[in-house]
Amino acid sequence: MAGCGLPRLEARMLLEQVLQKPRAWLLAHDLDPLDPALARRFGELAARRLAGEPMAYLVGEREFMGHRFAVNPDVLIPRPETELLVETGLAHLRALAAPRVLDLGTGSGAVAVSIALARPDAQVLATDASAAALAQARLNAQALGAANVRFALGDWFQALPAHEPPFDLIVSNPPYIAAGDAHLAQGDLRFEPRAALTDQADGLSALRAIVAGAGARLAPGAALWLEHGWDQGPAVRRLLAQAGLREPASLRDLAGIERISGAKL
Ligand SMILES: C[S@@+](CC[C@H](N)C(=O)[O-])C[C@H]1O[C@@H](n2cnc3c(N)ncnc32)[C@H](O)[C@@H]1O
Numbered sequence: 001m002a003g004c005g006l007p008r009l010e011a012r013m014l015l016e017q018v019l020q021k022p023r024a025w026l027l028a029h030d031l032d033p034l035d036p037a038l039a040r041r042f043g044e045l046a047a048r049r050l051a052g053e054p055m056a057y058l059v060g061e062r063e064f065m066g067h068r069f070a071v072n073p074d075v076l077i078p079r080p081e082t083e084l085l086v087e088t089g090l091a092h093l094r095a096l097a098a099p100r101v102l103d104l105g106t107g108s109g110a111v112a113v114s115i116a117l118a119r120p121d122a123q124v125l126a127t128d129a130s131a132a133a134l135a136q137a138r139l140n141a142q143a144l145g146a147a148n149v150r151f152a153l154g155d156w157f158q159a160l161p162a163h164e165p166p167f168d169l170i171v172s173n174p175p176y177i178a179a180g181d182a183h184l185a186q187g188d189l190r191f192e193p194r195a196a197l198t199d200q201a202d203g204l205s206a207l208r209a210i211v212a213g214a215g216a217r218l219a220p221g222a223a224l225w226l227e228h229g230w231d232q233g234p235a236v237r238r239l240l241a242q243a244g245l246r247e248p249a250s251l252r253d254l255a256g257i258e259r260i261s262g263a264k265l
Helices: 008-019 023-028 036-050 055-059 080-093 110-118 131-144 187-191 205-217 233-242
Strands: 061-064 067-070 100-104 123-128 149-153 167-172 218-227 246-252 258-264
Touching (some): 008 055, 061 080, 067 110, 080 110, 080 218, 110 149, 205 233, 233 246
Parallel strands (some): 100 123, 100 167, 123 149, 167 218
Antiparallel strands (some): 218 258, 246 258
């Protein structure tokens, strides 16, 4: 492990993954020789990490809202800043019993499953245009014991089953990076699904589609909250107001960046 070229923490996480043993076991067996097959496996993972692959894909999971979500290259790696979307959604639901919630573009299921676990009385519907992402979200819901989540495949609101009643809360973290943005060729983003990151347009087209369709799917007094890019707050508030939604507002993340915007019907 020493001399593999990785920071200590990353090397230890990969070793835990290869040995399927917790950190305490590794510390107690620090000087044990490593089985050659496992050493080879560790070397492969270390090489992939050195080539830039995200740790979350190599170890197969990422923590979000205190839950461990299994991830693979079919899904976006859940980001800590997205917890603001979940917390804001949960705050809106506080006064409501058995609320109905829609998460559009669920990816790993991080947002939908976290809301479902925090509110076992909620009925949560999670959608995605990617069947592979939806399969992963389903596995996460099962593994984490979120029995109150349904799943639907399709393009934004078109995924919804016929006669679906209105929702008390709609949340989404859609692809909002503009085509050609230099960040798409940097860091973890190089390995994540393109369709999870960029709308292949100006960065606002998915946000526009969701805002345009939301009014017809919200119950009176219901809220829509959307995650977006650091400079998209004013544009999203404008879209929300133009759609006739009330009290458009943006909230800042821990870095002080306008991270989510929302409004009510
Ligand atoms: C930024 S990722 C968010 C994933 C997850 N909600 C999270 O916050 O970690 C956007 C998700 O939207 C999905 N998506 C992209 N275009 C879509 C569309 N037209 N209709 C539904 N889902 C779409 C992608 O497959 C991806 O899973």
